[in-house]
Amino acid sequence: xxxxxxxxxxVSVSExxxxxxxxxxxxxxxxxxxxxxxxxxxGLQLLLKYTSAATLVKGIxxxxxxxxxxxxxxxxxxxxxxxxxxxxxxxxxxxxxFNKFYFGSGTKLNVKP
Amino acid sequence: xxxxxxxxxxxxxxxxxxxxxxxxPMKGHSHVYWYRQLPExxxxxxxxxxxxxxxxxSGMPKERFSAEFxxxxxxxxxxxxxxxxxxxxxxxxxxxxxxxxxNTEAFFGQGTRLTVV
Numbered sequence: 001x002x003x004x005x006x007x008x009x010x011v012s013v014s015e016x017x018x019x020x021x022x023x024x025x026x027x028x029x030x031x032x033x034x035x036x037x038x039x040x041x042x043g044l045q046l047l048l049k050y051t052s053a054a055t056l057v058k059g060i061x062x063x064x065x066x067x068x069x070x071x072x073x074x075x076x077x078x079x080x081x082x083x084x085x086x087x088x089x090x091x092x093x094x095x096x097x098f099n100k101f102y103f104g105s106g107t108k109l110n111v112k113p
Numbered sequence: 114x115x116x117x118x119x120x121x122x123x124x125x126x127x128x129x130x131x132x133x134x135x136x137x138p139m140k141g142h143s144h145v146y147w148y149r150q151l152p153e154x155x156x157x158x159x160x161x162x163x164x165x166x167x168x169x170x171s172g173m174p175k176e177r178f179s180a181e182f183x184x185x186x187x188x189x190x191x192x193x194x195x196x197x198x199x200x201x202x203x204x205x206x207x208x209x210x211x212x213x214x215x216n217t218e219a220f221f222g223q224g225t226r227l228t229v230v
Contacts, residue, residue: 043204
């Protein structure tokens, strides 16, 4: 079954510096992949999704992710972190023909002033 | 178009009581999912429902938990005889459809935070 692994449970960056949140997937075929963000005590918001079109996907709030089949990765990046980016980020893969979503364990992003 | 609405946002129950969590999907969405997020953990799938049907409940605990999505009204996640270990955030999501061809995404509510005392 498809799954995702988020390699870092916590990432800390300074405001204005680049962000890299890592996600590797496991699948026998090219899956669809999503990144969701969860701000404290809030619901989840879709940042971006990959659905086998362009491998470089642009999302909201300046985030983007690149699907790399050779590395089975779908890392989330942003050129310049903002304080409002502090949140938890989840890499997600659908399973069973989109009947359910498998969430990675999450990466908490801390942004220092 | 309001998003996925969950209520209550916070729920406190004593051990042994029942908890009822409600979820109104986005307008036009007929697919509802429930997820549980335990403290310091990611979200875990519980159940997937369509109107009047449970499609996949492979993530539901075998006892005390049930879910429904009636023809009219919200989806309900019901936890009977709650225990401290049920304390968690419960998220509901809805989607327009499923299947790769639908190329769909799930929209999440803000969750219900259940505390069992």
